[in-house]
Amino acid sequence: MNNAADDPCFTAFPPSVLRPAELTSFARGGGARTIPLVTRAVGAEVFLTGQTLFEGGAGIALHTHNCPESVTILEGDALVEIDGTEHRVTRFDTTYVPAGVPHRFRNASGTAPMRILWIYASVDATRTLVETGVTARVDAEHGKATAESRGR
Numbered sequence: 001m002n003n004a005a006d007d008p009c010f011t012a013f014p015p016s017v018l019r020p021a022e023l024t025s026f027a028r029g030g031g032a033r034t035i036p037l038v039t040r041a042v043g044a045e046v047f048l049t050g051q052t053l054f055e056g057g058a059g060i061a062l063h064t065h066n067c068p069e070s071v072t073i074l075e076g077d078a079l080v081e082i083d084g085t086e087h088r089v090t091r092f093d094t095t096y097v098p099a100g101v102p103h104r105f106r107n108a109s110g111t112a113p114m115r116i117l118w119i120y121a122s123v124d125a126t127r128t129l130v131e132t133g134v135t136a137r138v139d140a141e142h143g144k145a146t147a148e149s150r151g152r
Helices: 138-144
Strands: 026-029 032-036 048-054 063-065 069-075 077-082 085-090 094-097 103-107 114-120 126-129 135-137
Touching (some): 032 138, 048 103, 048 138, 063 103, 069 077, 135 138
Antiparallel strands (some): 026 032, 048 114, 063 126, 069 114, 077 085, 077 103
């Protein structure tokens, strides 16, 4: 029988209140920027969360992950492509994408902002761009944040 203290779901993670407006964001390119929330930096050992904000018309490249991902639309309207099928989603609609399935999000509006909350089922989540095959750890991207992008 496992001791709860040995289970990563029960390891010490200090209670935290994370305020996106006070955290550093980093540019994803193409009018999208990400705010890391629950990460190794605050003690996460099981999953990662964060928000990505999209300017009008912005989108991210088609990609896959090495673990499942769930995304909830917090603001605006989006077009999400999952495994070649496009879906229009709006506030509070939620997606689930298994590991290895190509997907991407785009802001459906040319002018209004769009915001998503993402959750990866692993702190070791990676993103592989379909076009190039380049793979990078999701949390490594967070190191690219700059003081200039704080709160923007």
